Amino acid sequence: MVSTQAGAGIGIANLPNQRHAIASKKGSNYTIMLCGESGLGKTTFINTLFTTTIKAPKTYKRRFNNSTTEKTVEIEIIRAELEEKQFGVKLSVIDTPGFGDYTNNRDSWMPIVDFIDDQHESYMRQDQQPQRQELSDMRVHCCLYFIRPTGHTLKPLDIEVMKRLGTRVNLIPVIAKADTLTPTDLHKFKKRILEVLAAQNIMYYTFPLESDDEASTRRNMNIMAAMPFSVIGSTDDVLTADGRTVKGRQYSWGVAEVENEDHCDFKKLRQLLIRTHMLDLIHSTEEFHYENYRRAQMETRKIGEAKVKTVTNPKWKEEEEALRKRFTEQVRLEENRFRSWEQQLIAERDRLNKDLEAEHSHIKALEAELESMQVGVSPKQRK
Amino acid sequence: MAHRIGRRKNVKKGFQFTLMVVGASGLGRTTFINTLCDADVVPKRESDEPEMAHVEEAIKIKPYTVELDEDGVKISLTVVDTPGFGDMIDNEYCFQEILGYLERQYDDILSEESRIKRNPRFRDNRVHALLYFITPTGHSLREIDIELMKRLSPRINVIPVVGKADTFTPTELADFKKRVMEDIEHHNIPIYNFPYDPEEDDEETIDENSELRSLLPFALIGCEEEIMVNGRKVRGRQYPWGIVEVDNTQHCDFAKLRFALLSSHLQDLKEITHDYLYENYRTEKLSRSADNLSD
Numbered sequence: 191m192v193s194t195q196a197g198a199g200i201g202i203a204n205l206p207n208q209r210h211a212i213a214s215k216k217g218s219n220y221t222i223m224l225c226g227e228s229g230l231g232k233t234t235f236i237n238t239l240f241t242t243t244i245k246a247p248k249t250y251k252r253r254f255n256n257s258t259t260e261k262t263v264e265i266e267i268i269r270a271e272l273e274e275k276q277f278g279v280k281l282s283v284i285d286t287p288g289f290g291d292y293t294n295n296r297d298s299w300m301p302i303v304d305f306i307d308d309q310h311e312s313y314m315r316q317d318q319q320p321q322r323q324e325l326s327d328m329r330v331h332c333c334l335y336f337i338r339p340t341g342h343t344l345k346p347l348d349i350e351v352m353k354r355l356g357t358r359v360n361l362i363p364v365i366a367k368a369d370t371l372t373p374t375d376l377h378k379f380k381k382r383i384l385e386v387l388a389a390q391n392i393m394y395y396t397f398p399l400e401s402d403d404e405a406s407t408r409r410n411m412n413i414m415a416a417m418p419f420s421v422i423g424s425t426d427d428v429l430t431a432d433g434r435t436v437k438g439r440q441y442s443w444g445v446a447e448v449e450n451e452d453h454c455d456f457k458k459l460r461q462l463l464i465r466t467h468m469l470d471l472i473h474s475t476e477e478f479h480y481e482n483y484r485r486a487q488m489e490t491r492k493i494g495e496a497k498v499k500t501v502t503n504p505k506w507k508e509e510e511e512a513l514r515k516r517f518t519e520q521v522r523l524e525e526n527r528f529r530s531w532e533q534q535l536i537a538e539r540d541r542l543n544k545d546l547e548a549e550h551s552h553i554k555a556l557e558a559e560l561e562s563m564q565v566g567v568s569p570k571q572r573k
Numbered sequence: 574m575a576h577r578i579g580r581r582k583n584v585k586k587g588f589q590f591t592l593m594v595v596g597a598s599g600l601g602r603t604t605f606i607n608t609l610c611d612a613d614v615v616p617k618r619e620s621d622e623p624e625m626a627h628v629e630e631a632i633k634i635k636p637y638t639v640e641l642d643e644d645g646v647k648i649s650l651t652v653v654d655t656p657g658f659g660d661m662i663d664n665e666y667c668f669q670e671i672l673g674y675l676e677r678q679y680d681d682i683l684s685e686e687s688r689i690k691r692n693p694r695f696r697d698n699r700v701h702a703l704l705y706f707i708t709p710t711g712h713s714l715r716e717i718d719i720e721l722m723k724r725l726s727p728r729i730n731v732i733p734v735v736g737k738a739d740t741f742t743p744t745e746l747a748d749f750k751k752r753v754m755e756d757i758e759h760h761n762i763p764i765y766n767f768p769y770d771p772e773e774d775d776e777e778t779i780d781e782n783s784e785l786r787s788l789l790p791f792a793l794i795g796c797e798e799e800i801m802v803n804g805r806k807v808r809g810r811q812y813p814w815g816i817v818e819v820d821n822t823q824h825c826d827f828a829k830l831r832f833a834l835l836s837s838h839l840q841d842l843k844e845i846t847h848d849y850l851y852e853n854y855r856t857e858k859l860s861r862s863a864d865n866l867s868d
Contacts, residue, residue: 229710250752253713254759261716293717294663340599342618347662349627370740372810382620389623440742442823444815452813 217278219327220468221309223359224283225302225351226336227290230366234423235334236283238437238448239460243425244270244283263288263301267328282328290347299351306330306358310483329480331471332395332463333359336366337383337418341375344386356393359479360471362462363387363394368420368454369439369446376420383418397470406466413462419455424448587647590839591636591699593729594652595671595721596706597659600736604795605704606652608808608819609831610639613797615654632657632667634674636698643835650835653700659717668724675700675728679854699851701842702765702834703729706736707790711749714756722762728850730765730842733757738792738825739810739817746792753790764789765845767838785833791826794819 224232233245245268266285271278286302289295309329316325333355337348344352355361363383365371371379387394394417399410428440430447438447448456463471596602603615614637633656641648653674658667678698685695703725707718722731733753738746757764766789769782796819799806808819817824834842 227710229708229712231711248712250713291715293720294665296663338599342599343620343623343626345660346627346629350662367740369812370737372812382623385623386626390627441739441815441817442743443817444812446812446814450813 217280218468218472219280219282220472221282221284221328221330222463223286223302223306223330223333224336225286225289225333225355226366227338228287230336230338231421231423232285232334232336232366234425235336235364235366235421237425238423238456239463240270240272240281241425242270242272244268244281245285261288261292261294263298265301265305284330289351295347298347299354302351303354303358306333306355307483310358310480311487313480314484314487329475330359331468331475333361335361335363336421337363339365339367339370339379341371341379343382349386349390349392352387352392352394353390358483360395360474361393362459363418364459365418365420367422369422371420380418380420395471395474397467397474409461409466413458416455416458419459419462421456421459422446422448422454423456587649588839589649589651589697590835590843591651591653591701592834593655593671593675593700593703594706595655595658595703596736597708597717598656600706600708601793601795602654602706602736603656604797605706605736605793605827606637606654607797608795608827609834610641610650610652612639614639614652618656629661630657631661632670634670641835646836648835648839651698664717668721671721672724672728675725676854679728679851680858682851683855683858699846700729701839701846703731705731705733706793707733707753709735709737709740709749711741711745713752714760719756719760719762722757722764723760726763728854730845730850731762732765732830733790734830735790735792737794739794741792750790750792765842767833781837785829785838788826788829791830793827793830794825795827 222236224236226232233247236244264287266287268283268285270281270283272281273279284305289298289302292298309327313325313327313329316322335348335352335355337344352361352363365376365379365383368376386392396414397410399407399414401407401410422439424437424439426437426439427435428438428445429435430438430445436445436447437449438445447453451457461467594602594606598618603618606615607613615635634653635656636651636653638649638651641650655671658664658671661667678700682697682699685691705718705722708715718733722733725731735741735746735749735753741749767782767785769779771779774782794810794817796808796810796817798808800809800811800816801807802809802816802818807816807821810817810819819825819827822828
């Protein structure tokens with residue numbers, strides 16, 4: 191093996207810089223899913239995270255227009271293109287409005303789970319096509335699950351959903367609206383959640399702690415130790431008691447600051463999601479979750495075969511029924527139209543045939559007359 | 574069965590009042606009860622095994638009785654807790670459980686009333702008010718909130734409250750309260766809204782009731798520990814950014830609600846329960862059995 195001396199290199203060491211240039215130009219796809227009941231600050235959080243209004247806050251003016259019979263969980267996709275120092279990110283935020291909001295939430299996780307699987311499926315199919323340069327990739331790189339800050343424990347619904355999410359996507363549990371909990375309450379709650387996650391075998395996102403330098407290792411350990419992350423979200427600037435202007439929430443009894451690590455874990459979570467582990471989240475989705483899905487599918491299906499689809503969303507069932515009805519109705523109308531047209535044509539043909547016959551017999555009569563006249567003429571001519 | 578007891582007699586004998594508290598876990602229901610009674614009435618929820626956390630627990634109805642002394646007036650307060658409400662994946666069953674309990678108390682009175690020889694020591698277990706804890710989402714009422722209040726208000730005085738109100742900044746709280754009241758009106762939910770007669774009642778009563786009505790739904794913060802603030806002991810919650818005081822009316826409506834329930838409006842709530850809600854139930858039930866007989 192030939193080894194190069196330090197300082198007299200052939201330029202291999204420049205490879206990372208080249209990759210950096212290539213990656214910078216190409217930009218990146220990043221898909222984050224937000225899962226949790228409404229009113230837990232998901233929209234505020236994502237806007238705080240990216241310091242821009244990715245999703246507009248809820249309006250209440252038309253809440254009485256909704257029919258209460260539609261009890262479904264929707265999948266809402268919000269796309270944004272972010273750029274910082276000429277590096278672009280195609281961000282997709284997946285929201286799940288309706289989840290956990292109803293009296294009966296049974297099976298409410300189906301649309302969410304189906305969506306995640308569908309993205310893996312879609313990528314897999316595209317990858318099998320002859321032309322696969324322009325792949326549209328919306329595989330979910332991480333799923334933030336917002337936990338209600340009860341201070342007690344996880345609810346059965348949380349457990350059911352997280353069990354299913356953990357095996358498909360990088361699941362990051364988050365304690366929402368953490369400014370409701372005192373430090374002692376928060377500590378107990380976090381401990382309790384970790385106990386339940388372990389006892390229920392729920393897989394959540396972890397990453398390798400060991401790193402090249404001390405500082406990174408320490409930072410990684412800090413981040414892991416803070417799981418599940420307590421979060422306070424705010425896009426408003428407020429003035430603290432000691433005169434600083436910060437992003438925070440102004441109560442009558444003080445200001446809860448978003449970026450103060452004594453108040454919440456927002457900074458650590460942001461670090462994880464963007465500054466240090468975004469690449470790991472993307473890679474682990476591609477190399478682990480996607481590969482798992484692909485392997486599971488290929489063991490049971492042939493290449494090119496379609497996936498067995500189960501329609502679980504009741505709203506889609508209704509739409510499907512309505513469409514089928516309309517289609518059948520249209521077909522029936524068209525058939526009727528053709529039938530009556532056919533009748534008309536037959537009637538026409540019969541009429542024409544009759545006329546033809548009439549003409550025919552008329553001609554015959556004339557011919558007979560002509561013949562009889564000719565017979566009469568010719569004997570005269572012979573005389 | 575004497576309901577119109579004179580005031581003098583009451584002061585010596587004391588009042589009896591039954592209050593039911595309903596809301597999802599983690600909204601401060603238990604803490605509220607203990608704060609209200611200034612005692613450990615409801616034991617702290619024991620931590621269940623983490624392995625059992627996925628098991629859905631059905632709603633339970635648990636009454637606790639405590640003797641209070643309000644400025645020299647004795648009150649025998651029964652608080653009915655409802656742990657497990659809204660905790661299951663499918664909560665359709667909860668409403669019937671609570672309704673069943675309320676109606677059973679009415680049935681007991683009904684059968685006692687119809688006895689030839691009545692029991693002088695008969696205990697009236699009818700519930701006089703229901704405090705419903707609304708989840709502080711910051712948006713508007715959820716489906717389960719609307720369902721519960723709609724189904725129960727024909728049988729009991731429903732008073733909506735917001736649990737863990739220290740989730741809100743002052744503006745957020747005002748907006749949320751407004752939206753909740755709009756929702757309640759839109760869905761025609763007949764809650765107890767401190768009724769008064771602008772023609773008949775005196776100014777003091779009108780002011781008092783309008784003020785309480787404007788505070789609906791009551792913003793509650795509960796706390797059982799005492800901490801030191803500026804040298805005095807207060808009931809409060811200590812955050813890194815400040816201290817929330819339970820008894821400070823700037824921070825929450827706990828003090829005002831307590832006074833309304835245990836002093837100023839106790840009698841009104843009992844009267845409405847007996848003269849109106851119970852009477853309606855009685856009429857409905859007796860007409861139903863009359864129909865059954867005539868069939």
